[in-house]
Amino acid sequence: MSVVKLSNVEKTYPGVQPVHALQAVSLSVEAGEFTAIVGPSGSGKTTLLNVIGGLDRPTSGQVWVNNTDIVSLSDNELINFRLLNIGFVFQAYNLIPVLTAAENVEFTMLLQGRSKTERDSRVAELLGEVGLADRKNNRPGQLSGGQQQRVAVARALAPKPRFILADEPTANLDSASATTLLDIMAELNRREGITFIFSTHDNRVIERARRVITLEDGKVISDVLNSQSAAS
Amino acid sequence: MLIQIAWRNVWRSRLRSGIVIAAIAIGLFAGLFFMGFSWGLSIQRVDSAIAGEFSHIQVHNPGWKEDHSTRDTVTGGMALIREIQQRPSVKAASARVMNEGMFTTARGATGIQIHGVEPEEEIALTHLNETLVEGQYLDSARGTPILVGKSLAEKYKLRLRNTVVLTFQDASGHVTSGAFKVSGFYQTVNAKNDQSKVFVKRSDLQALMGMDAEVHEIAILLQNPDSVPEVQASLVAERPDLKVETWKELAPDLRLIVDAVGSKMMVFMVIILLALGFGIVNTMMMSVLERTRELGMLMAVGMNKLRVFLMIMYETVFLTMVGAPLGMFMGWVAIQYFGKKGIDLAAFSEGLSQYGFDTMIYTALTPEFYIQVAVMVVATALISAIFPAWRALRLKPVEAIHSL
Numbered sequence: 001m002s003v004v005k006l007s008n009v010e011k012t013y014p015g016v017q018p019v020h021a022l023q024a025v026s027l028s029v030e031a032g033e034f035t036a037i038v039g040p041s042g043s044g045k046t047t048l049l050n051v052i053g054g055l056d057r058p059t060s061g062q063v064w065v066n067n068t069d070i071v072s073l074s075d076n077e078l079i080n081f082r083l084l085n086i087g088f089v090f091q092a093y094n095l096i097p098v099l100t101a102a103e104n105v106e107f108t109m110l111l112q113g114r115s116k117t118e119r120d121s122r123v124a125e126l127l128g129e130v131g132l133a134d135r136k137n138n139r140p141g142q143l144s145g146g147q148q149q150r151v152a153v154a155r156a157l158a159p160k161p162r163f164i165l166a167d168e169p170t171a172n173l174d175s176a177s178a179t180t181l182l183d184i185m186a187e188l189n190r191r192e193g194i195t196f197i198f199s200t201h202d203n204r205v206i207e208r209a210r211r212v213i214t215l216e217d218g219k220v221i222s223d224v225l226n227s228q229s230a231a232s
Numbered sequence: 233m234l235i236q237i238a239w240r241n242v243w244r245s246r247l248r249s250g251i252v253i254a255a256i257a258i259g260l261f262a263g264l265f266f267m268g269f270s271w272g273l274s275i276q277r278v279d280s281a282i283a284g285e286f287s288h289i290q291v292h293n294p295g296w297k298e299d300h301s302t303r304d305t306v307t308g309g310m311a312l313i314r315e316i317q318q319r320p321s322v323k324a325a326s327a328r329v330m331n332e333g334m335f336t337t338a339r340g341a342t343g344i345q346i347h348g349v350e351p352e353e354e355i356a357l358t359h360l361n362e363t364l365v366e367g368q369y370l371d372s373a374r375g376t377p378i379l380v381g382k383s384l385a386e387k388y389k390l391r392l393r394n395t396v397v398l399t400f401q402d403a404s405g406h407v408t409s410g411a412f413k414v415s416g417f418y419q420t421v422n423a424k425n426d427q428s429k430v431f432v433k434r435s436d437l438q439a440l441m442g443m444d445a446e447v448h449e450i451a452i453l454l455q456n457p458d459s460v461p462e463v464q465a466s467l468v469a470e471r472p473d474l475k476v477e478t479w480k481e482l483a484p485d486l487r488l489i490v491d492a493v494g495s496k497m498m499v500f501m502v503i504i505l506l507a508l509g510f511g512i513v514n515t516m517m518m519s520v521l522e523r524t525r526e527l528g529m530l531m532a533v534g535m536n537k538l539r540v541f542l543m544i545m546y547e548t549v550f551l552t553m554v555g556a557p558l559g560m561f562m563g564w565v566a567i568q569y570f571g572k573k574g575i576d577l578a579a580f581s582e583g584l585s586q587y588g589f590d591t592m593i594y595t596a597l598t599p600e601f602y603i604q605v606a607v608m609v610v611a612t613a614l615i616s617a618i619f620p621a622w623r624a625l626r627l628k629p630v631e632a633i634h635s636l
Contacts, residue, residue: 055532055630076536083534090633094529098240103233110233111534155533 003162003195004029004052009061011047021047023218032193036200036209044218045199046167053086053165054078066162083111087156089166095140101151102136108159126154130184146177153184163195170202182208234539238546249551252515256508256555263504264563264605267497268595274493276590278486280421284358286479287451288460294475296448302331302403302441306474309447316452321463323455324356327447329437333400335430337388345429346398348437357453367392367416376436377415381426385417402441410440421590501605505612516548516620527624528632541621548617556609570595
């Protein structure tokens with residue numbers, strides 16, 4: 001079952017010299033995939049992720065997420081759709097600096113209106129999952145980059161989304177932190193069937209991905225299954 | 233959690249928030265203290281004018297207002313004042329004989345207002361005896377005593393027991409004179425009045441003017457200033473042949489002082505709050521702009537626009553509401569303190585007394601003013617919050633997340 005389906009998606013940034021960030025992109029991502037979108041800088045990886053995540057709208061083409069045509073949704077409907085269906089992990093962690101690790105994880109569940117009991121147990125479960133149960137009362141400024149990114153993963157998972165979009169999640173991490181993070185995500189994918197879609201330059205991510213989609217100049221130039229992946 | 237995040241966001245930049253909070257607190261303190269000073273000054277002026285000059289209500293013959301003719305007396309004045317003094321709403325009342333004439337001393341002469349008063353009545357009404365700075369009050373002096381303003385006495389180098397001559401028209405229109413012995417010097421906060429007014433016994437003036445038990449003016453002080461319209465109405469109903477006026481009608485300039493000071497104080501506070509409002513907007517704009525990526529992230533993970541708008545509104549309101557009570561409390565404390573201790577403006581005594589103002593100013597402010605200021609502060613906070621919150625709403629998550 002496809003969780004993401006793109007049909008002939010184009011994205012052009014207007015200007016004196018318009019930039020064609022995505023050109024006739026069509027693809028689908030099935031539930032439970034661990035997929036990397038790769039390509040050189042400016043190839044359209046982040047734009048593709050933004051379009052899939054409903055953060056940006058395509059100039060033309062259609063995007064279905066969980067069988068919903070998200071292009072037709074209004075801004076507020078999109079925000080609500082993201083809240084219920086998509087988890088985000090950003091390159092720069094992007095945690096809320098005034099909240100503790102536990103409160104950051106709890107945040108999206110609060111926006112969903114989940115009960116206190118449910119929130120508390122999910123926060124404990126997720127922080128345990130990413131190995132930060134003992135740091136739950138620390139604010140982002142008191143955590144290392146790798147720890148912050150693990151909190152970001154826990155936050156993305158908290159509302160039980162259909163899939164996680166991760167934009168260069170290991171870009172700012174040292175090798176050990178990146179490995180730990182990838183181990184956690186691979187384990188969640190394997191054990192709970194959570195779909196992960198990465199945009200990345202990082203070979204460590206690419207090696208673990210079961211599917212690698214390569215973009216160049218906004219076009220999909222290859223889409224292959226990675227039989228050597230560690231996640232397989 | 234929205235409120236919790238907003239509250240913590242206020243304290244992210246402690247120095248910046250601290251400066252804005254201090255500016256709000258100091259601005260409101262200064263504004264309130266100025267209001268307390270202005271209100272205290274004007275209330276004192278009004279109170280002293282009511283106590284010493286106008287009382288709450290005055291009754292005259294309608295013709296008296298036209299040309300102050302000595303023939304325009306209050307018919308049945310003595311019976312009327314006895315009836316007025318019996319009323320429970322009346323604190324004190326005095327019947328006066330008034331005239332204008334020439335005040336002549338060995339060193340010169342000047343025009344003067346002569347107030348013929350009953351000493352006891354005037355003690356109860358205006359506390360005239362308490363204004364004496366030298367000599368004896370009218371009731372304890374022998375002969376035909378006269379009380380002279382200290383500034384007038386200094387001008388003509390008068391001493392106690394000196395004789396002065398008052399020349400004026402009697403009730404039949406003939407010019408007559410009387411010699412009076414200076415029994416005392418009085419001094420009020422109104423130097424101008426002190427130079428133009430002397431007090432003699434009512435019976436002495438009535439005798440010289442050839443009047444029986446007639447009077448020109450009945451001044452009334454009430455137990456409760458709020459009952460002025462009610463008492464005025466009952467007197468008008470009882471004696472439609474007389475002119476019954478309140479202090480506001482007798483002294484429109486005083487009424488103007490009260491009204492103008494109230495408006496002036498509010499304008500001053502609006503200016504302060506306007507300046508503070510711009511400071512708040514500036515601070516919140518800085519806060520929003522430097523958190524562009526964070527706000528974009530919040531919208532990306534599912535925080536809708538209403539919540540983003542509310543969060544910025546809360547932050548602005550918190551920023552204002554921490555400083556405002558502090559400033560209002562400091563203002564209240566200062567007003568209470570100087571309301572008891574007073575602010576000594578003796579250095580400016582000459583200028584102040586020319587306009588009838590006391591040199592010791594006791595700050596005062598009614599609860600209504602505090603409430604009005606509080607409402608204005610809340611309005612300032614909400615209005616100041618709108619622009620930064622609106623700017624936050626205009627952020628596009630995708631652009632905000634990738635901004636530096």
